[in-house]
Amino acid sequence: MTAAQATSVAATPTEPRTIRRRFRRPSVGAVIVYVAATLLAVFWLLPLLWALSTSFKTETEASLGQDIHWWPETWSVEGYKVLFERGDHFTWMLNSTIVSVIVTVLTLVLCVTAAYGFSRFDFPAKNVLFGAIIAGLMVPGQALIIPLFDLVNALHMGGTYWGLALPQVVAPVMVFILKRFFDAIPKDYEEAAKLDGAGHFRVLWNVILPMSGPIIAAVAIFTFIGSWNNYLWPLLVASDPSMMTLPVGLQVVAGGYGLFYAQNMAAAVLGAAPLLIVFLIFQKRIVEGVAGVGLK
Amino acid sequence: MTVKTATPAAASAAMTRPPSAPRKKKSWTGLWFVLPFVAFYALFLIWPTFLGLYYSFTDKSLTGRPASWVGLDNWVEAFGDERAWNALVNTAEFTLYSTPPLVVLAIVFALLVNRARKLGWFLRMAFFAPFVVPVSVVTMIWMWIYQPEGGLLNHYLQLLGLQDASAPTVWYQGENGMAMWSVVITTVWWTVGFNFLLYLAALQTIDPSVYEASSIDGASWWRQLWHITLPLLNRTTAMVIVLQLIASLRIFDQMYIMTGGGPNRESEVAIHYIYIAGFEGYRIGYASALSYVLFILILIISIFQFRLFSRKES
Numbered sequence: 001m002t003a004a005q006a007t008s009v010a011a012t013p014t015e016p017r018t019i020r021r022r023f024r025r026p027s028v029g030a031v032i033v034y035v036a037a038t039l040l041a042v043f044w045l046l047p048l049l050w051a052l053s054t055s056f057k058t059e060t061e062a063s064l065g066q067d068i069h070w071w072p073e074t075w076s077v078e079g080y081k082v083l084f085e086r087g088d089h090f091t092w093m094l095n096s097t098i099v100s101v102i103v104t105v106l107t108l109v110l111c112v113t114a115a116y117g118f119s120r121f122d123f124p125a126k127n128v129l130f131g132a133i134i135a136g137l138m139v140p141g142q143a144l145i146i147p148l149f150d151l152v153n154a155l156h157m158g159g160t161y162w163g164l165a166l167p168q169v170v171a172p173v174m175v176f177i178l179k180r181f182f183d184a185i186p187k188d189y190e191e192a193a194k195l196d197g198a199g200h201f202r203v204l205w206n207v208i209l210p211m212s213g214p215i216i217a218a219v220a221i222f223t224f225i226g227s228w229n230n231y232l233w234p235l236l237v238a239s240d241p242s243m244m245t246l247p248v249g250l251q252v253v254a255g256g257y258g259l260f261y262a263q264n265m266a267a268a269v270l271g272a273a274p275l276l277i278v279f280l281i282f283q284k285r286i287v288e289g290v291a292g293v294g295l296k
Numbered sequence: 297m298t299v300k301t302a303t304p305a306a307a308s309a310a311m312t313r314p315p316s317a318p319r320k321k322k323s324w325t326g327l328w329f330v331l332p333f334v335a336f337y338a339l340f341l342i343w344p345t346f347l348g349l350y351y352s353f354t355d356k357s358l359t360g361r362p363a364s365w366v367g368l369d370n371w372v373e374a375f376g377d378e379r380a381w382n383a384l385v386n387t388a389e390f391t392l393y394s395t396p397p398l399v400v401l402a403i404v405f406a407l408l409v410n411r412a413r414k415l416g417w418f419l420r421m422a423f424f425a426p427f428v429v430p431v432s433v434v435t436m437i438w439m440w441i442y443q444p445e446g447g448l449l450n451h452y453l454q455l456l457g458l459q460d461a462s463a464p465t466v467w468y469q470g471e472n473g474m475a476m477w478s479v480v481i482t483t484v485w486w487t488v489g490f491n492f493l494l495y496l497a498a499l500q501t502i503d504p505s506v507y508e509a510s511s512i513d514g515a516s517w518w519r520q521l522w523h524i525t526l527p528l529l530n531r532t533t534a535m536v537i538v539l540q541l542i543a544s545l546r547i548f549d550q551m552y553i554m555t556g557g558g559p560n561r562e563s564e565v566a567i568h569y570i571y572i573a574g575f576e577g578y579r580i581g582y583a584s585a586l587s588y589v590l591f592i593l594i595l596i597i598s599i600f601q602f603r604l605f606s607r608k609e610s
Contacts, residue, residue: 029517030411037408037415041422047485048425050448051437068451114333121326129334136341138598142546142567143591146574146583147344147351170340175333200325229430231549232567236575251432251553261440268433275428283420290497 048272055079055265062261079266089267091242092249093274095161096228099245102165103227104220111171111219115178116204120190136172142232149236163237164245168227174219181215182208218289221282228275246271351584358578370585380586382561383569386476387590390551390565391544393480398540399533401484402491407521409492410499420496424489431486435553438482442467468554475555475563482550487543491536498532499525531604538601545594566590 050070054062057072059079083089117123118130148167157163189211190203198206209216234245241253250271254264279286352370356363374380409419426434441448444466453459468478502525510520526533548567551557557564564572570590574583 033408033411034415037412037419040405040408041415041419044485045422045425046448047437047441048429050441051433054440063446068446068448110333110336114330117326117329121329122322123324123326123330124322126326129330132342133334133337136337137601138595139341139345140542140546140591140594140598142548143587143594144341144344144348146570146580146587147347148340150347150351150580151340151344166336167340170337172337172341200329225428229428231431232571247430247432250430250436264436264440268436271433272429275430276425279425279428280421283417286424287420287493287497290493 051265051268051272054261055269057262059260059262062265063259076262079260079262079264080270082260082263083266083270088241088249088253089246089270092244092246093270095164095238095243095249096246097274098161099164099168099234100224100227102161103168104224106165106169107171107174107223108216108220110169111174111178112209112216113204114175115182116208118175119179119182120187133172133175136170137176145232145236148233152237159238159240159243161243164234164243165227167233168230171223174223178212178215178219181212185211214285214288217282217285221278221286221289224278225275348584348587351581352588354581356580356584358575358580363581366581370582373582374585374589379561379564380569380589383564383566384589386562386564387545387547387566390476390480390547390563391541393477394483394544394547395537395540397480397484398488398491398544399536401488402495402536403526403529403533405488405492406495406499407525409496420493423492426486427489429486431549432553434482434486435550438478438485439468439554442478469559471559471562473562475559479547479551479554479563482554483547486550491540494536495529495532498529502528535601535604538597538604541597542594542601545590545597 053070053072056075056077056079057069058074058076061069061073062079114133118126152158152163152167155163157166185208190198190207193203193207228245229247230245231247231251234248235252238244238248241249244252250267254267257263351363353365353367354363355366355369405419405423409416409423412419442450444450449467450459450465459465465474468475470478506524506528507520510524515523546567547565548571551563551565552568552571555563557568566586567590570583570586573579573586577583
């Protein structure tokens with residue numbers, strides 16, 4: 001009976017109208033917007049598509065002075081094979097992952113606890129400390145590279161993962177953003193939890209964090225991107241190729257292997273892939289997060 | 297006995313609480329939450345800030361020989377250093393060239409994506425994707441595009457008859473600002489996605505009902521853009537411009553990799569010169585003074601950023 005109902009619904013006289021609506025002529029303005037947007041987007045992707053296409057060419061076809069084909073004449077994975085045989089690309093990728101994970105996890109732990117502390121408690125020297133953190137918003141990291149370099153060497157962390165990661169952890173802007181978000185969460189929820197006997201850490205973990213999903217995701221993702229793509233700091237600290245991160249290794253070492261374009265573009269594709277994939281997966285989250293950051 | 301000692305305390309707490317119930321009690325608990333961050337912050341931000349200032353008054357060297365106090369010598373030298381001024385001017389030039397397209401294109405992209413909702417996923421991906429690509433990959437791809445033979449740019453310029461095929465150009469090494477513009481173009485492609493997201497997020501919070509009245513009046517799309525949308529985006533625009541100025545003043549990575557400061561130091565920027573003075577010239581003291589000049593410049597712009605942030609707060 002339900003099946004009969006369904007078919008009868010599908011065959012109701014409304015059908016022609018829905019079809020007509022679906023084929024309603026779009027306005028000229030809408031057509032222009034869609035065409036312009038698509039053309040611009042494809043144009044914007046061309047450099048990446050060019051790299052992708054070249055990475056699957058033979059070295060002869062890819063080399064300079066050849067005609068330009070967007071579609072490889074002979075498909076080849078030679079470029080990728082060389083990278084896998086050499087292996088250093090994957091060492092750098094591992095280093096980048098380790099450093100970025102340390103930076104992201106520590107940033108999240110430190111900034112979330114600090115933001116919670118500033119948002120929910122009154123304690124001695126609170127205003128002085130918060131003022132000092134606000135002032136830190138204005139300190140550009142790059143202006144500190146020289147004393148930081150000195151400090152990291154004095155702590156015997158030069159050329160180590162900790163030396164690479166720890167100076168990237170301090171992010172006053174994240175504390176600020178998180179505190180503003182926590183401030184907007186009504187206190188009723190935590191008071192209910194506290195009546196049930198929950199401690200401060202349980203409140204943070206079970207009440208505040210679940211309500212802060214998008215903002216935490218945004219902070220994590222932007223911290224990770226920033227750390228993964230950091231160039232100057234690892235360039236200074238990691239002089240040994242085995243400790244280099246991907247951006248530094250690709251430029252300093254791989255640049256020295258010579259002009260093998262298929263191979264270089266294979267390295268470029270593999271270098272860009274991890275974050276592109278992460279971005280594709282979390283795209284919606286990232287956009288929501290940016291909206292949640294309240295930069296409007 | 298324990299009960300007895302506990303009772304007066306509880307009683308006094310109960311007595312004091314009702315009148316001041318809404319006020320939070322000062323306790324040390326909150327300090328424990330903020331202390332780990334504050335410790336990191338003090339070690340890796342506050343301490344280096346003052347250490348750098350101190351170094352700028354010494355002749356400290358990367359070679360490790362003992363440093364001695366030299367007073368204002370480094371600062372005086374920095375203000376008289378032509379190469380430092382050149383680097384500062386180049387940085388300003390880069391900032392001036394890169395900021396307008398990075399703001400305008402971001403608005404254009406965001407407006408298009410906001411209208412072309414059905415392609416949203418693809419368009420967001422296309423415009424933001426370059427932002428997540430590491431700088432060395434970006435420069436690798438673009439330096440190849442800028443190559444004289446077989447490089448995409450020269451190839452198409454020659455096809456269009458805009459360039460002489462017998463005298464191909466290596467764009468990022470070109471004189472008279474070509475090197476600088478090559479990096480500007482690369483930078484716009486690479487980073488506009490972030491500004492675009494900020495605008496898109498702001499556009500999506502605009503209530504569609506604000507357009508209703510003007511639609512009934514038959515206002516054109518263009519009029520709505522100028523009189524409704526853009527004014528509503530004013531705060532975002534202020535924020536994007538300030539963030540962009542700060543980011544552009546800190547230009548180093550792609551310029552250093554692509555042009556190496558050349559030709560003839562035409563594209564040597566502030567942080568590059570600090571790097572040269574400190575890590576190639578071993579003069580930590582002098583490089584610290586140079587850093588502080590840049591620091592103060594960025595500080596001035598950051599004050600605007602701070603005011604934008606705090607206005608939102610209040």
